[in-house]
Amino acid sequence: MNDVVHIEGLELGFSRKQRVLSEFDLTLEPGAVTVLLGTNGAGKSCLLRALIGVLRPRRGTVRVFGLDPVREQRAVLTRTGYVPDTPDVYPWMKVRELFRFLEPQYPTWNAQLAHELCDRLAVPPRTKFKHMSRGQGMKAMLVAALAYEPELLLLDEPFAGLDPVVREDVLSGVIDSLRAGRRTVLCATHELDIAARIADRVAVLHDGRIVAHDTLDAVTERLEGPAAATPTCLKNLLVEASA
Amino acid sequence: MNASPLALVYLWKEYRAQRTLLLAYFALVWPSLMLVFLAHRETSTEGNGGVVLAAFVAVGMLPAIFFVPSWLTGFELTAARGDLFVRRLPGMLAPAFGGKLLFLSLTSIGLPLLSLALGELFVWIAGIECNDLWRIEYDGAARWRYLGYTLWALAAIGLAPWVWAASLWMSRGRFAAPAAGLLCAALFGAAFALLRLAPGLDRSIASWHWLWFVWPTGLLVAYVSLVIGRRGGSAARSACCGLTTTALLATPLFAWLGMTVWGYHHPDPYALRDLHVVSTSEDGRHILAFGAGDKEWDCVPVLIDLENHRCRRLASTRSWTGPDVLSPAGLRNRKRARYWLVEDRSTTQLVDLETAEVTTLAPDEIATQGARPERQDLPQRLRERLEQARRLESQLRVPGFPRSWIVDATLFLEDEEGTVHTHSMPHSCSLVIARGHGALLIGPDKKKHLFDLIRRTLVTIPCAHDDQPVRGFAVQSHWLHRHEKRGSFYSFDSRTNTCTPCGFEGEIVGLFGDDAVLVKKKTFTKVHETRLMTYDVIRGELSNVLELPASRFVVHSMAPSNADEVRLTIFDPKEQVQRRVLVNTTTREVTELPSVPRWTFFVDDVRALATSEDRASIVEIDLRTRVQRVVYPMPGGPNGAR
Numbered sequence: 081m082n083d084v085v086h087i088e089g090l091e092l093g094f095s096r097k098q099r100v101l102s103e104f105d106l107t108l109e110p111g112a113v114t115v116l117l118g119t120n121g122a123g124k125s126c127l128l129r130a131l132i133g134v135l136r137p138r139r140g141t142v143r144v145f146g147l148d149p150v151r152e153q154r155a156v157l158t159r160t161g162y163v164p165d166t167p168d169v170y171p172w173m174k175v176r177e178l179f180r181f182l183e184p185q186y187p188t189w190n191a192q193l194a195h196e197l198c199d200r201l202a203v204p205p206r207t208k209f210k211h212m213s214r215g216q217g218m219k220a221m222l223v224a225a226l227a228y229e230p231e232l233l234l235l236d237e238p239f240a241g242l243d244p245v246v247r248e249d250v251l252s253g254v255i256d257s258l259r260a261g262r263r264t265v266l267c268a269t270h271e272l273d274i275a276a277r278i279a280d281r282v283a284v285l286h287d288g289r290i291v292a293h294d295t296l297d298a299v300t301e302r303l304e305g306p307a308a309a310t311p312t313c314l315k316n317l318l319v320e321a322s323a
Numbered sequence: 324m325n326a327s328p329l330a331l332v333y334l335w336k337e338y339r340a341q342r343t344l345l346l347a348y349f350a351l352v353w354p355s356l357m358l359v360f361l362a363h364r365e366t367s368t369e370g371n372g373g374v375v376l377a378a379f380v381a382v383g384m385l386p387a388i389f390f391v392p393s394w395l396t397g398f399e400l401t402a403a404r405g406d407l408f409v410r411r412l413p414g415m416l417a418p419a420f421g422g423k424l425l426f427l428s429l430t431s432i433g434l435p436l437l438s439l440a441l442g443e444l445f446v447w448i449a450g451i452e453c454n455d456l457w458r459i460e461y462d463g464a465a466r467w468r469y470l471g472y473t474l475w476a477l478a479a480i481g482l483a484p485w486v487w488a489a490s491l492w493m494s495r496g497r498f499a500a501p502a503a504g505l506l507c508a509a510l511f512g513a514a515f516a517l518l519r520l521a522p523g524l525d526r527s528i529a530s531w532h533w534l535w536f537v538w539p540t541g542l543l544v545a546y547v548s549l550v551i552g553r554r555g556g557s558a559a560r561s562a563c564c565g566l567t568t569t570a571l572l573a574t575p576l577f578a579w580l581g582m583t584v585w586g587y588h589h590p591d592p593y594a595l596r597d598l599h600v601v602s603t604s605e606d607g608r609h610i611l612a613f614g615a616g617d618k619e620w621d622c623v624p625v626l627i628d629l630e631n632h633r634c635r636r637l638a639s640t641r642s643w644t645g646p647d648v649l650s651p652a653g654l655r656n657r658k659r660a661r662y663w664l665v666e667d668r669s670t671t672q673l674v675d676l677e678t679a680e681v682t683t684l685a686p687d688e689i690a691t692q693g694a695r696p697e698r699q700d701l702p703q704r705l706r707e708r709l710e711q712a713r714r715l716e717s718q719l720r721v722p723g724f725p726r727s728w729i730v731d732a733t734l735f736l737e738d739e740e741g742t743v744h745t746h747s748m749p750h751s752c753s754l755v756i757a758r759g760h761g762a763l764l765i766g767p768d769k770k771k772h773l774f775d776l777i778r779r780t781l782v783t784i785p786c787a788h789d790d791q792p793v794r795g796f797a798v799q800s801h802w803l804h805r806h807e808k809r810g811s812f813y814s815f816d817s818r819t820n821t822c823t824p825c826g827f828e829g830e831i832v833g834l835f836g837d838d839a840v841l842v843k844k845k846t847f848t849k850v851h852e853t854r855l856m857t858y859d860v861i862r863g864e865l866s867n868v869l870e871l872p873a874s875r876f877v878v879h880s881m882a883p884s885n886a887d888e889v890r891l892t893i894f895d896p897k898e899q900v901q902r903r904v905l906v907n908t909t910t911r912e913v914t915e916l917p918s919v920p921r922w923t924f925f926v927d928d929v930r931a932l933a934t935s936e937d938r939a940s941i942v943e944i945d946l947r948t949r950v951q952r953v954v955y956p957m958p959g960g961p962n963g964a965r
Contacts, residue, residue: 132411132554133554134407134410134411135553135555136554136555136556136560149555150554150555151554152556153413153415153416153555154413157411157412157413158413160433164407164410166405168408169408170336170340170398170408172339172340172343173339177339181332181335181336182412184332184414185332185412185413186330186413235691306569
């Protein structure tokens with residue numbers, strides 16, 4: 081039970097009829113960088129929200145650091161960083177104010193690190209979020225998620241819709257953070273080049289279940305075989321990426 | 324900020340989130356108010372400063388009640404991800420609740436006070452008088468004129484936590500104020516509907532004070548809706564948790580209220596308050612009384628047996644109790660009535676006070692209240708007993724006839740030998756009120772007539788004051804009444820149709836022999852002193868009987884007009900006792916009897932029965948030794964064990 085994330089038989093949904101994840105199992109070992117691959121609407125974001133206790137599982141077990149994220153949400157959240165796909169901070173808030181707001185909530189907040197990351201990623205500290213571009217906002221969110229040095233980093237498609245320059249900035253920020261320590265990362269995306277650059281392991285999510293969970297090469301090899309259960313589009317994408 | 328408690332962090336966040344809108348609101352409202360009051364400036368010396376200040380306080384309260392609470396939730400929502408940001412922070416839920424509660428408390432207190440301060444400044448600069456803030460009472464004391472409004476305003480502030488709670492239940496926090504208003508209206512409506520079932524209950528449980536519970540209960544519901552409802556849930560889960568908490572809070576309150584209402588209508592007969600005795604049996608053993616569970620509540624009729632100390636509740640508060648079993652009503656003396664009718668919604672009971680027998684009458688025997696028809700379907704034995712009671716307890720007095728009574732349109736006169744003479748009356752009557760040797764008759768058409776029992780004719784007094792014809796009092800066909808202009812008593816001789824002044828002002832107490840009337844005459848020499856005098860209608864003479872220092876109320880024994888003695892009970896407010904005197908109608912000799920406590924309802928030669936000062940028990944007083952003992956309720960109920 082030293083797994084950072086342990087999910088067993090998870091069922092998530094918005095209503096009784098609409099199930100997003102069903103009989104979902106996943107385990108993340110400490111220090112592993114796992115990329116969660118799946119098409120839009122596959123349930124990647126819902127899974128990440130269940131891991132931070134925002135969504136209550138309908139059935140099954142979710143444990144993060146061995147804790148129930150719904151019941152022991154605070155203990156889980158102080159050790160988990162989360163970067164959403166779009167900046168979700170109050171539009172009236174400035175980056176500086178965001179850091180002042182977050183600092184008392186995280187015992188491990190590193191103001192020096194936050195300052196350095198802001199400088200490196202060129203995040204404007206005195207600008208309100210409503211006046212920032214999407215790329216600036218995402219970089220600020222990344223800084224906010226990394227500044228308290230979380231043991232688990234959850235990335236919910238943080239690179240989607242960014243222009244190539246900013247995308248590279250954000251990605252380099254993520255890669256730097258991976259180098260900084262033995263941090264466990266779960267990155268949801270449908271961009272295979274990102275998976276190729278950062279992933280130790282790839283988990284393929286389809287129809288509410290993990291259909292493949294292994295190294296990128298092993299998954300690609302398996303998906304090309306006759307027993308592959310993944311849809312053709314994703315298979316093609318994976319083949320293309322490995323090539 | 325590192326050392327700051329998380330609640331303060333969230334307080335700062337709420338301030339930053341809401342300050343712009345609050346500033347915009349006040350920037351719009353305050354100048355508008357000032358312009359309005361400058362345009363309608365009161366020029367009187369009293370001024371309208373109170374109205375101006377009240378308006379400023381009101382506009383300060385509006386955001387505190389309606390806007391700020393719903394914004395507490397609404398401002399968590401961002402366009403991108405709703406309230407995901409705040410829900411994924413470790414400081415969410417309990418610390419956030421603390422910060423929001425602080426902000427709500429500060430705005431609830433601060434905004435009205437800030438607005439009041441600005442109003443004061445405006446009033447001072449504009450030179451508006453504020454003398455209308457205070458009202459000078461008749462006793463010279465100055466009273467705060469806006470006390471009622473202030474209390475309502477404070478109660479309205481109690482709605483704020485409910486608006487906050489409702490905002491957590493609604494999608495994106497919309498329609499929170501109307502939803503909270505509806506919920507509170509439903510809860511208060513149900514509570515007041517229960518209270519309406521029990522008039523006076525609201526005073527005894529001080530329902531106004533319960534309004535203060537609106538604030539903490541609202542906060543508790545908001546806490547559960549946020550801290551528990553939003554833990555891994557959305558608005559629907561918040562609503563579920565919040566409404567469940569509301570139901571859990573309301574259930575014991577409504578259960579208690581329901582039990583209190585039940586207890587109101589069905590009080591414990593051995594723990595009654597506000598006891599007042601209606602009638603007793605001749606020996607004082609059986610008592611028909613009214614009592615309630617609390618002083619402010621409606622009473623229920625009970626039958627108490629002082630020998631075995633048993634008490635029986637006869638009906639609920641929604642009942643009618645009266646001695647008028649047979650028509651016409653009003654004929655019998657209530658204090659001496661043996662038979663009483665107790666009508667509930669579903670049952671009619673006939674109570675015999677002499678035997679304590681309670682007979683349940685069949686539903687088809689229930690008479691319609693008000694227009695009470697003669698009962699035709701009573702069992703023959705019961706009817707005979709009731710007719711006998713009507714004969715014996717009639718209050719009509721005719722010289723030469725010891726007993727007289729009326730049935731429908733017939734006057735019955737019983738002479739000394741027991742022979743009954745009948746006389747037809749001009750019309751039938753449903754209500755008869757004795758007026759000395761006459762009676763006030765009220766027929767089925769509700770018209771009132773004075774009837775001379777000696778001459779057996781209807782009488783019209785030509786010079787009576789306003790409604791005094793119906794209050795006229797007959798002695799030997801002389802009708803004493805107040806003059807329409809002078810106010811003093813005049814005597815109208817129905818035989819000669821002439822009015823003559825009696826020369827006194829005061830009250831008629833009752834008959835004094837066959838030719839005179841007992842009068843309580845005011846004296847103007849000493850304040851609060853009266854004299855009991857007799858007025859002989861034949862001679863037109865006033866004679867002194869008794870000085871009544873500081874006495875107010877005199878109760879006449881209603882003895883037959885030709886009785887040798889008249890027994891008077893005089894309430895002495897100074898000593899808080901009932902003085903009892905016996906006046907000989909021939910010699911005018913006055914015999915003082917032992918005085919009894921104020922609330923005495925039964926006296927014989929050796930003892931008196933009275934309700935205690937707190938009206939919660941009945942005591943027996945030995946008239947020789949003056950020793951008192953409680954005879955109802957006995958500790959532990961009848962025979963020591965209920």
